[in-house]
Amino acid sequence: MNAMDSNIRILVADDHPLLREGLSGMIAGQPDMKLVAEAENGEQALQAYRTHQPDITLMDVQMPKMNGIDAITAIRSEFPAARIVVLTTYKGDAQAVRAIKAGASGYLLKSMLRKDLVETIRSVHAGRRRISADIASEMAEHMADDELTTRERDVLSRVAAGNANKEVAAQMGISEETVKTHMKNVLTKLSARDRTHAVVVAVRRGIIDL
Structure with missing residues (x-):
């Protein structure tokens, strides 16, 4: 060789x-x-x-x-x-x-x-x-953290794009209550204070892209 x-x-x-x-x-x-x-x-x-x-x-x-x-x-x-x-x-x-x-x-x-x-x-x-x-x-x-599900990432990505819960629900064909439940899970998993904080944490960690 x-x-x-x-x-x-x-x-x-x-x-x-x-x-x-x-x-x-x-x-x-x-x-x-x-x-x-x-x-x-x-x-x-x-x-x-x-x-x-x-x-x-x-x-x-x-x-x-x-x-x-x-x-x-x-x-x-x-x-x-x-x-x-x-x-x-x-x-x-x-x-x-x-x-x-x-x-x-x-x-x-x-x-x-x-x-x-x-x-x-x-x-x-x-x-x-x-x-x-x-x-x-x-x-x-973050090894012990619960991962966001695909649906939760989808909801958060749409929230990050500026959509309200009602708009996210319409886009995804699910109820507004379901969107709220997903966002509640997202906040818990990311230890986020609110929707804006959740987006900031998710972008920083590479969970979603803006």
Whole structure:
């Protein structure tokens, strides 16, 4: 096997061209790494993975057409051994948990790329998990918390968009009382004082997006 064959082959999936360019430059500067493909959304990432079957995929979470977590799920369903590192600006533990459950092997904050990216790639390629310390701490803090159900997240997302209970009920085809019950559960699970506080906590933890 020659040196080129032993390189860690990497796919970068992110919808920001400048970030892809920066990642490409960092990878090019490593003697044991090679960028084999780029993608700007989850659908392209899935297709690129099928074509190139890289050793490591660097995957943004927030992308058009198919988000990063859905792309991870799709890739891992076809390629169970895929090693994927999530890149994100969000410190939220809930988003990290969803990514890890989807099959991500690493979870790295974009603010830490310059410091931790290369080591994270090599570590995940060697079969280890790598999660940013801040994220791991947040995950540990909320490990015992009850997760919001899909319906509760849906209700909260609609509330976050400025809808009153009556409007949420009409949009979802449920009663206003049911919406109130869901919101009561949300407030309890998030230890939130009111609806606004619940939205703030949920966004910070990555439970919902605005």
